[in-house]
Amino acid sequence: MFSFLRRIYDWVIGASNSRWAFAVLVFVALTEPVFFPIPPEVVLMTMSFSRPKRALFYTAVSSLFTLLGGVISYLIGKFFWNATQDFFFKYVFSEELFKKASKVYDQNAFITIFTIGFTPLPDKVFLITAGIFSVNFSVFLLSYGLSRAIRYLIVAVPIFFFGDRVRGFVERHFNTVTMALGVLLVIIFLFVRYFIAKVISQ
Template sequence: MLRRLYDWVMGLAASRHAEKSLFAVSFAESSFFPVPPDVMLAPMCLAKPEKAWRYAFICTIASVLGGALGYAIGFFLQDFGMWMMAATGHAGGLAEFQCWYGKYGVWVILAKGLTPIPYKLVTIASGLAAFAFPMFIIASVITRGARFFLVAYIIKKFGPTLLPIVERRLALFAGLFIALIVIGLTASHFLGGSSGGACAV
């Protein structure tokens, strides 16, 4: 089923409603849809590199708005939010996110928004944990914008030669970014003399 959804999304990228479809997929992926918008963004940037930044902007705005919906689901519909997390194999996600939020706050959203981890889990868990909404939006704009503009840059700069490995490179850059965050968090943990158990995410 996931493969059929993937092929359907790829078909949307070539349609005359590509931009509207890109917005819809980016919005839905942040709260419930399983296919990331990158699979549309990459071929659209490849077909029209002069519009790469426009496409990345559409992805960013739609993803942040979709993230707000995911946050609202977690905040206002807690039972449904818990069910959605359990349905995706993250039944214990709320306790884990609350632990990480308590220790590292906004850095959790920044780190996870760049990685292949489904962003819908971050948005719903943020609402469940009642994370500060204005900070959630700011972090979402930064992290989702960085992800989508990076994809657009790679395609615009290198064209089809790097298209097959966009996701792999994205994961590499995200890994380096997270490594820097972990180093900073570890240093701050020891320098601040904080205590407490480790959080498993």
């Protein structure tokens, strides 16, 4: 498994040095909130390793296009829900569960969207649901945009200031870093699951 991940890492590093690197970053950032499975941090990190002093610029690009992708998901939920709700109620979830899920946004839409956006977990369903429930668009933009910007800055700032040292550490301890990130993902997943379950059970 680690060798497979290392090959992916090395491939992305190579792609980040190609003339298509910027286009890849834009594509991943724009499509990840809609359907693409790879988080923008993968491309952001490797491009920043290649040019550490542009890390903050890459962060701004990632934040902007991720927010645009989030808006696309929001609009899908807002304008196409009426045409698809019968299918969802019949095959995906019950109408009762749908009403309970709305409590997640009724309680505090800002915190909910910020939490989902900040965690490195798939947020597509929640972005579409925000549109379905007509969450205030300004709140949506602020919470999702802020959460993703902070998320990307956590990756970019250390590279901006300590580029080669950060890259060297990651490459020397690749397996350990990968395992630590995996454990962190599990912890975050459990936290988000608990948070959502607690809200909709009230």
